Amino acid sequence: MTEQIATLGQLLDAAGTTWRAFDIGRHITKLDKKQFLAIEETKIPYPYPLAGHAWLAIQFWDVKASKEPYVWFLxxxxxxxxxxxxxxxxxxxxxxxxALGTEITGENAEGKLDNNPYVFTPNANKLAAFNAQVKCLLKQSASQYYEYAQLYFSGTLGFENWQSVAVQGIADFAMRLDNDKNLTNLQSAWPQLPVEVLQPLSAMLEHVTIPPAFAEQLLAYGLNAIEQKDEIALVAALRSISKASAQGLTAQLVDAVLNSEMNTHSDVLLTIAGRCFSTLEDPARLHVFMDCCAHHTDIEQLFVSIFTDLVAIPTIRPHLLGLLRLENRSETLARAIGRLFS
Known part of the structure; x- marks a missing residue:
């Protein structure tokens, strides 16, 4: 059997499962099966590397045996x-x-891969977001916490009464903005949300392709946060708008940050690199961004860390390597680049 199986896709097919693959390192992004096969055959680079790894969720199920999917986080x-x-x-x-042969579903499979070195457990926010997204894809009901979250975001409970709102409920709500009045209620609620809700909510919205009207609201909110020098609000705006369908609005907010006094704040720079990375495919914007990173002084290795992170992303790598040869760069950026090779 092992001689016939060269890829994970083949292993899952041989086990008779229906399966999907997702990247969950940055955004939760479904990987097309052809794309996944090309990645496995090393014909193309992994599109969303993080810390030198591919962070995958493989969801699979045996249609004959169970409707409930199994998931490998690898x-x-x-x-x-x-x-x-x-x-x-x-x-x-x-x-x-x-461990399992090709019987990778059912009771026989329970717990057999717990100590596997390639298996990991996502953090609570990522796990909640993934669970919510999977239920949407499978057209299954949301968790038991969803209705209470809906009630909270409608304003009925009072926005100060957030203590009983579960993270899973927030995730279910964020993944279902096109249901009921969820989007309308969220837009009304947004300016009044306490930081205790704003932070987990933005951690869910970063996986959602939000519509332009809400992205415009987040842009305005982010611009106001820059004016007020409110780092927490700005990071929430950047995370929430990062996967917006209108990426031009995301880019506008990133540009506003890079032209502001908050352009060397570590959390802001790390959020742009980690979540709004697609805006850095523009060479001019990438140049300004890396210059801001070079001018950051609080964390000694920040520039090196961000450079290492971004140079691994295939769509950014050629532009970042081009920056190494650029002549019209600031002395600070030139010194920071020099330290990469010292």
Whole structure:
């Protein structure tokens, strides 16, 4: 059996499962099966590397046996070109086959991969967001916490009474903005939300392709946060708008940040690099952003850390490497780049 199985896709097919693959390192993004196969065959680099790894969620189920899907959360190392290290994937596949054969669903599979070195547990926010998104994709009911979250965002309970609103409920609400009056209620509620709700909510919205009207509201909110020098509000705005359908609005907010006095704040810079990274595919914006990182002084390794993170992203890598050869850059940026090779 092992000789016939060269990829995870083949392993899942051989087990007779229906399956989907997602990147969950940055945004939760469904990977097309052809794209996933090309990644596995190292024909293309992994599109969303994070900390030198591919962070994957593989959802699979045996239609005949159960409607409830199983999920593997897997972390595989990538090489310097962000291509999958096939040996690690092969090692995982062999461990699965040794432990389970091709019976990867059912009671036999429970707990068998708990100590597998490639398996990880996402943080609570990511797990809640993934669970909510999967239920939407499978057209299943939301969790038991959803209705209470709906009630909270409608304003009925009072926005100060957030203590009983579950993170899973917030995730279910964020993933269902096109249901009922959820979007309208959220837009009305947004200016009044306490930070205790705003932070987990923005951690969910960063996985949602929000519509332009809400993105415009978030842009205005973010611009006001810059004026007020409110870092928490600005980070929430950046995270929430990061996957907006109108990426031009996301770029407007990023540009406003880079032209403001908040352009060297570590949390702001890390949020742009980690969540609004697609806006940095523009070489001119990337130049300004890296210059801001170079001028940051509080965290010694911030520039190196962000450079290492971004140079791994295939759509940004050529522009960032081009920056190394650019002549018209500030002395501060030139020194920061020099330290990369010292």
């Amino acid at each position: 972390k595989f190392p990538l090489d310097e070109q962000s291509r999958l290290v096939s040996a690690s994937r092969d090692h995982f596949a062999n461990m699965v086959i040794e």
